[in-house]
Amino acid sequence: MAAVLAVAEARNGELRKVAFEAVAAARQAADASGGGEVHAMLFGAPGISARAEALGRFGADVVSVVEHEALGRYSPEVFAATVAERLRASDYRAAFFAASAEGRDLAPRVAAKLGASLASDVTDFQLQGDAVIARHPAYTGKVIVTLRLMGSPALLSLRPGSITPSEQPRTARVETMAPAMDPAAARVTVTELSAQISTRLDLGEASIIVSGGRGLRTAENFKLVEDLAAAIGNAAVGATRAVTDDGWRPATDQIGQTGRLVSPDLYIAVGISGAVQHLAGMRNAKTIVAINKDKDAPIFKIADYGIVGDLFEIVPRLTEEIRKVRQNQ
Numbered sequence: 001m002a003a004v005l006a007v008a009e010a011r012n013g014e015l016r017k018v019a020f021e022a023v024a025a026a027r028q029a030a031d032a033s034g035g036g037e038v039h040a041m042l043f044g045a046p047g048i049s050a051r052a053e054a055l056g057r058f059g060a061d062v063v064s065v066v067e068h069e070a071l072g073r074y075s076p077e078v079f080a081a082t083v084a085e086r087l088r089a090s091d092y093r094a095a096f097f098a099a100s101a102e103g104r105d106l107a108p109r110v111a112a113k114l115g116a117s118l119a120s121d122v123t124d125f126q127l128q129g130d131a132v133i134a135r136h137p138a139y140t141g142k143v144i145v146t147l148r149l150m151g152s153p154a155l156l157s158l159r160p161g162s163i164t165p166s167e168q169p170r171t172a173r174v175e176t177m178a179p180a181m182d183p184a185a186a187r188v189t190v191t192e193l194s195a196q197i198s199t200r201l202d203l204g205e206a207s208i209i210v211s212g213g214r215g216l217r218t219a220e221n222f223k224l225v226e227d228l229a230a231a232i233g234n235a236a237v238g239a240t241r242a243v244t245d246d247g248w249r250p251a252t253d254q255i256g257q258t259g260r261l262v263s264p265d266l267y268i269a270v271g272i273s274g275a276v277q278h279l280a281g282m283r284n285a286k287t288i289v290a291i292n293k294d295k296d297a298p299i300f301k302i303a304d305y306g307i308v309g310d311l312f313e314i315v316p317r318l319t320e321e322i323r324k325v326r327q328n329q
């Protein structure tokens with residue numbers, strides 16, 4: 001029976017949330033095609049094999065660890081050659097990548113090497129006979145494109161947050177695999193990863209995001225959004241472009257067409273009108289709550305819950321109530 005592959009992404013020696021999402025998607029696909037095995041691939045510097053077992057808990061039957069001192073960072077050619085070699089070596093129905101910065105670079109390289117079909121930024125998929133049907137948003141989320149991928153393996157990169165991985169008791173066989181090319185021969189090397197130094201929760205990893213817009217009027221008033229996020233706990237803070245353009249928040253906080261694409265479980269939009277360019281980045285949130293004084297604001301068209309009123313009255317009260325509830329827990 002054909003297996004399904006998942007490329008599990010790691011950074012700084014730790015598995016990323018998208019790694020579990022890729023494995024969970026591969027598990028879903030394998031189960032839907034009669035229960036084939038899920039094979040995960042994990043690249044990293046020596047020591048990364050210690051993370052392999054965790055992938056079993058999310059559905060991997062086999063984890064192939066490609067450990068090498070030169071692979072602590074993404075190496076486009078080595079990763080692509082090794083994933084392609086793995087896919088050629090056996091019968092694979094599909095392969096899942098994350099539609100992260102790394103996965104968006106890697107998946108097309110692998111597709112080109114294999115001459116395989118690829119769907120990028122996928123938010124939903126299903127297996128239908130010999131085909132894999134994949135859906136992804138286009139035109140700033142105004143339309144959903146449905147693609148039919150023929151031939152095996154079908155390659156899919158998944159939009160972060162579009163799958164909720166759930167734990168299941170499974171023990172993965174861990175095996176080692178050598179890189180398919182000498183990393184020293186790679187023509188492209190990632191020499192540095194310069195991450196914004198922040199103690200804050202990353203927007204892509206957060207399951208709850210509280211976002212603020214121009215309705216807050218000043219940078220200082222963003223404290224209302226910060227306080228609400230802190231009261232909820234484990235929530236990240238985002239912003240619209242109007243806010244980042246005005247310098248109230250760093251550009252890295254911007255959500256939307258030209259900012260971050262997020263799919264949290266809960267998105268609270270405070271003083272945000274709901275311009276199409278903003279919606280493009282957050283409309284896949286599972287539950288959307290909007291607070292806006294204008295009952296006709298476009299954000300209410302996609303909100304699951306809407307509060308029409310002055311944010312300066314509502315947000316402090318909401319924060320207070322959430323604090324009380326959490327104190328009593």
Ligand SMILES: Cc1cc2nc3c(=O)[nH]c(=O)nc-3n(C[C@H](O)[C@H](O)[C@H](O)COP(=O)(O)OP(=O)(O)OC[C@H]3O[C@@H](n4cnc5c(N)ncnc54)[C@H](O)[C@@H]3O)c2cc1C
Nearest residue numbers: 213214215240241242256257258259271273277278293311
């Ligand atoms: C090419 C291009 C790319 C873009 N990319 C992005 C992007 O990636 N992300 C993005 O966000 N935008 C993007 N934009 C900008 C986008 O078009 C909007 O201008 C922007 O999203 C508006 O931000 P806002 O909702 O904060 O502000 P506004 O549209 O000004 O909305 C403010 C809202 O606050 C409400 N409000 C005011 N006072 C209160 C109050 N006291 N209580 C409650 N509500 C109140 C108002 O009713 C209003 O609805 C892009 C634009 C272009 C042209």
